Amino acid sequence: MPFIDIENLDSIRESQPYFIYKRIPLSTAPAYFFHQIDYGFWYLLRKVYVKYPEVDVTGLIFGPRLRVESYQRGSNKIPQNVPIPFELFCTPGGNSVTVSAGGQMTATAPKNTKLQNVVYPYRDNIELTITGQNTVTPVQVDIMLLGYFIPVKKLRMWEGAQDA
Amino acid sequence: MVVKPFSQRIDPNKVFDIQNSQYSERLLLADTVPANSTKLGKVTVANLGHFFCQFITGSFSTLDLVAAVITDTGLSYLSGQLMDGSGQRKLFNEPIPLDLLLSPGRRKDPTSAAVVADPASNGLFFPLEFEYMFTANSDILFNVVNTSSNPNSYEIVLHGIRVVSSMVVGNRIQPAGGQLTRTTVQPQRRG
Numbered sequence: 371m372p373f374i375d376i377e378n379l380d381s382i383r384e385s386q387p388y389f390i391y392k393r394i395p396l397s398t399a400p401a402y403f404f405h406q407i408d409y410g411f412w413y414l415l416r417k418v419y420v421k422y423p424e425v426d427v428t429g430l431i432f433g434p435r436l437r438v439e440s441y442q443r444g445s446n447k448i449p450q451n452v453p454i455p456f457e458l459f460c461t462p463g464g465n466s467v468t469v470s471a472g473g474q475m476t477a478t479a480p481k482n483t484k485l486q487n488v489v490y491p492y493r494d495n496i497e498l499t500i501t502g503q504n505t506v507t508p509v510q511v512d513i514m515l516l517g518y519f520i521p522v523k524k525l526r527m528w529e530g531a532q533d534a
Numbered sequence: 535m536v537v538k539p540f541s542q543r544i545d546p547n548k549v550f551d552i553q554n555s556q557y558s559e560r561l562l563l564a565d566t567v568p569a570n571s572t573k574l575g576k577v578t579v580a581n582l583g584h585f586f587c588q589f590i591t592g593s594f595s596t597l598d599l600v601a602a603v604i605t606d607t608g609l610s611y612l613s614g615q616l617m618d619g620s621g622q623r624k625l626f627n628e629p630i631p632l633d634l635l636l637s638p639g640r641r642k643d644p645t646s647a648a649v650v651a652d653p654a655s656n657g658l659f660f661p662l663e664f665e666y667m668f669t670a671n672s673d674i675l676f677n678v679v680n681t682s683s684n685p686n687s688y689e690i691v692l693h694g695i696r697v698v699s700s701m702v703v704g705n706r707i708q709p710a711g712g713q714l715t716r717t718t719v720q721p722q723r724r725g
Contacts, residue, residue: 374556374586374695374697383667383669386618386623386625386666387625387664387665387666388625388626388627389625389626389627389630389635390626390627391626391627391628391629391630391631391634405627416663417663419634421631421633421634475609475610475631475633476608476609476610476633477594477596477608477609477610477632477633477639477640477656478633478639478640478656479633479636479637479638479639479640479656479659480633480634480635480636480637480639480659480662481659482659482660512631512634514630514634514635516662516663518665
């Protein structure tokens, strides 16, 4: 196990995990995922977990191939050439059995996912556009971002009352 | 990280010294959430020292009432929001369905009416990464929502490292039999 010395103990305590979850109704494509980063923190996005059903309440298999396109508005980057299918960078779980009218999904465990390691500066938007809508029934897409808030220590807000 | 304990020569004194100041530990947080309710689960980090959490694993039941019969539907009814009790710092933006968070996830529940026929519990796939330092004497809170008409239970384990207080304040550890010399960690004044 890694040894935590006194010197890096404080630096460990500065950052904190912050998981961002949203359930996106996908009645018409495209659908959007937005989350604005708080002032004072950068956000290190580590992994993306996604779930969506491939079978509706009547048992009809429709097999949507949802695709996602991410934007980094702060730096005006679109870090992919075309929208990427979800299953090529994470494993959409719960996509084989049923979804109830309430939007609940089969409780399969989260599977493997590709590391992202993208840093969003504070006040930037995490923005994902989802396409590839099925034509049979609306679905709901569960998206969870696993990441960490990293305080930008040079900002005055972290200096407290010392300079007051 | 792949640990190869025998890939190098082991100095028992050094290993014991390290183990006296920090060691691998697990904290279990388990609770049952009543039907259509919210309940705050809690586990306390003892004053022995800080707890550096690295991974989370967990399982939960997926029961509901179907025609007044307790049925394992396999759907995720529980959502949870993890909080650091010191300062009420929220670590999720809102309650997240446990099936997005926890591996192995669904487990077979003996209170189900068809427990024999129910599918077997999920197997552990991998622990979820979650690196955070919970301070000594703080509470780890897990606010869980149950949307089912039947109570559901969950158990999560936080895997991490206990950093004992004596190490945090820079004191030396004096086990029975004599004082060990600390060479790895030296208390330093932070400017």
